[in-house]
Amino acid sequence: MAELEVSSLCRKYGDVLxxxxxxxxxxxxxxxxxxxxxxxxKSTTLAAIAGLEPPTSGRISLGASVYFDSATGIHLPPERRNCGLVFQSYALWPHMSVEQNCAFPLKLRKISRQMRSERVREALALVEMEHLADRYPHQLSGGQQQRVALARTLVFRPDVLLLDEPLSNLDAKLRDRARTWLKHLQTKVGLTTVYVTHDQVEALAMSDRIAVMNGGRIVQIDTPKRIYGSPANQFVADFIGTSNLINASLARVGQATMARYADGQQLALPADISGNDGLAIMTAIRPESIRLTQRDIPLEASPATRILGRIVEQSYLGARYSYTVETLGSILRVESTEDLPNGDVAIHVPAEAIVTFAAGGAQLQPA
Structure with missing residues (x-):
């Protein structure tokens, strides 16, 4: 195995980039x-790595092996890249048993019968499917078919594993279990892996790093914690999880840096936020970072982190409540384990829970 590198990759379809x-x-x-x-x-990028989609320009390499280079005219065909690709549809041969499906890539590679048998047994053991080797795809559940598709990919020992939304056909509970199992398998095998999904929970739960894409570009690449806690721009803040995005202006009050909202209320921002007084900004606040209390409960925090509002709607979600709160000239979505009635509330928002962006732009950096 080696490092996979994608450089300046472009793919055009007519006038569309x-x-x-x-x-x-x-x-x-x-x-x-x-x-x-x-x-x-994202899927077009994955297909380009696999060799299924010819890029317009750029370079793709795995260690010393160059898959594609527009500058030198190199375009390695898919069968010479030794990439393991698992599709959303699994693409199992319906007329072949589990064992035969897994053996097929090895037959194409002219692997001996004895070696094929050993490799198939190892691959099925990795995905805990050896006891179903004689079954056919139509006799398997969706989760079992997914495991067979992975085993068929692992059996020829690829240099890189490419996964295109392989869990999207599973129901919610099975998808939950499959995420844990798949990440454990990838770690155990130690395969360099590129995973494509639109599911934020999958990405946060499984990834070492996440590359968030929008409009054909990578807008942020970082660890799950950094992506969630410090989004690079408003798109990432809104797309990853749930954020309250509220227009405000920057206010310098003594030594404090505040966000001043449409209803005149203010919230403290991290002291090192840069920008001039009156600068138009956008603040992002996660629903789980907000605390609601009755208005008459004694203040437990700085007045600069406390505003007033009104609960207008609540939903019971089992482990927590979801509230709709009118405040700041806008609507806040708040999650809490406390059961509160509709009506007036105090809202506590710690300064470190607020991420600040220039209006329509990137996150404001420290002064």
Whole structure:
């Protein structure tokens, strides 16, 4: 195995630039997820790595092996890249048993019968499917078919594993279990992996790093914690999880840096936020970072982190409540374990829970 590197990758369809100057590296043994909405270019990027989609320009390499280089005219065909690709549909041969499906890639590679048998047994053991080797795809559940598709990919020992939304056909509970199992398998095997999904939970739960894509470009690449806690721009803040995005202006009050909202209320921002007084900004606040209390409960925190509002709607979600709160000239979505009635409330928002962006732009950096 070696490091996968994608440099200045572009793919045009007529006048449409589906992949726009995409560059990233996937370290040996790393699990990198390409995450974004439909049409953002993530599957096209994966197909280009696999050799199924010829790029317009750029370079793709795995260690010393160059898969594609527009500058030198290199375009390695898919069968010479030794990439393991698992599709959303699994693409199992319906007339072949589990064992025969897994053996087929080895037959194409002229592997001896004895070696094929050993490799298939090892691959099925990895995905805990050896006891179903004689069954046919129609006799398997969706989760079992997914495991067979992975075993068929692992059996020829690929240099890199490419996964295109392989869990999207599973129901919610099975998808939950499959995420844990798949990440454990990838770590155990140590395969360099590129995973494509539009599911934020999948990306956060499984990835070593996430590359968020929008409009054919990578807009942020970082660890799940950094992507969630410090989004690079408003798109990432809104796409990853749930954020309250509220217009405000920057206010310098003595030594404090505040966000001043449409209803005149203010909230403290991290003291090192840069920008001039009156600068138009956008603040992002996660629903789980907000605390609601009755208005008459004694203040437990700085007045600069407390505003007033009114609960207008609540939903019971089992482990928590979801509230709709009118405040700041807008609507806040708040999650809490406390059961509160509709009506007036105090709202506590710690300064470190607020991420600040220039209006329509990137996150404001420290002064």
């Amino acid at each position: 589906a992949v726009d100057n995409v560059s990233f590296k996937v370290h040996e043994g790393e699990f990198l997820t390409l995450l974004g909405p439909s049409g953002c270019g």
